[in-house]
Amino acid sequence: MARNVEIKARVADLATLETRVRAVADSGPFEIFQDDCFFQSPEGRLKLRDFGDGRGELIFYQRPDQSGPKHCHYQIVPTDQPDQLRLVLTLAWGEAGRVRKNRRLYLSGRTRIHLDRVEGLGEFVELEVVLANDESTARGQQEAEALVAELGISAADLLECAYVDMLQDGEEGQGNLGRSMRCSG
Numbered sequence: 001m002a003r004n005v006e007i008k009a010r011v012a013d014l015a016t017l018e019t020r021v022r023a024v025a026d027s028g029p030f031e032i033f034q035d036d037c038f039f040q041s042p043e044g045r046l047k048l049r050d051f052g053d054g055r056g057e058l059i060f061y062q063r064p065d066q067s068g069p070k071h072c073h074y075q076i077v078p079t080d081q082p083d084q085l086r087l088v089l090t091l092a093w094g095e096a097g098r099v100r101k102n103r104r105l106y107l108s109g110r111t112r113i114h115l116d117r118v119e120g121l122g123e124f125v126e127l128e129v130v131l132a133n134d135e136s137t138a139r140g141q142q143e144a145e146a147l148v149a150e151l152g153i154s155a156a157d158l159l160e161c162a163y164v165d166m167l168q169d170g171e172e173g174q175g176n177l178g179r180s181m182r183c184s185g
Contacts, residue, residue: 001073003131005140006063007148009157011123014115020151021106021113021125028106028113035100037086038164039093045162046093048079048086056082058089065165067158069141072128097164111147118163125153 011017035050044062061074079085104115114126127147129140159166 001075003133003137004072004074005129005131005137005144006070006072006126007068007144007153008124008126008159009148009153010159011115011125011157014117014123017125017151017153018104018115021108021115024108024147024150025106025113026108028104029115030105032103032105033101034103035098036164037090037098038096039089040096041093044073045164046089047164048082048089050082050086054080054082056080056085058085065161067160068155069144071137071140097168099163099167101163108147109143111143113147116163121163121166124159124163125151 033052035052037048037050039046039048041060044060046058046060049057049059056079058077058079059074061072063070063072100119102117106113106115110130112128112130114124114128116124116126118124127144129143129147131137131140161169
């Protein structure tokens with residue numbers, strides 16, 4: 001499985017943060033709409049991402065709910081039938097939640113910087129440092145933490161959980177996915 005190190009944080013002023021992101025980015029921005037439908041999964045998370053243009057991705061991932069850098073294993077399978085796949089997966093596994101967002105993607109080296117406007121939640125930044133197969137997680141964590149400092153992201157704004165948990169839990173408590181966590185910074 002592919003791996004990365006992720007950090008997610010709440011953003012008070014997206015325009016100011018975007019100015020800082022542009023200064024460190026190699027490319028972007030790329031505008032992306034994402035409608036993520038989550039399904040019940042006994043291990044990790046399973047979601048179908050619909051881009052709204054007939055393309056989609058089935059994504060399985062495992063990531064701990066913790067503040068700061070998180071090691072994530074993931075597998076992505078593209079689909080050109082996201083609506084039909086969503087129906088089949090809902091019938092088989094049951095829908096666990098839905099997240100709709102507008103994402104502005106920047107690339108800085110091997111790091112994907114997402115500036116997200118999440119329906120019903122607000123504005124966030126997510127960093128994903130893509131790891132090589134044989135690379136230690138510690139190296140990716142160091143890169144992520146350095147970028148957090150360079151972008152001026154406060155430790156108080158770091159999030160432990162996924163957007164779907166925040167929507168289900170009202171940002172705190174026990175969600176339908178069976179995880180208790182602190183979702184707000």
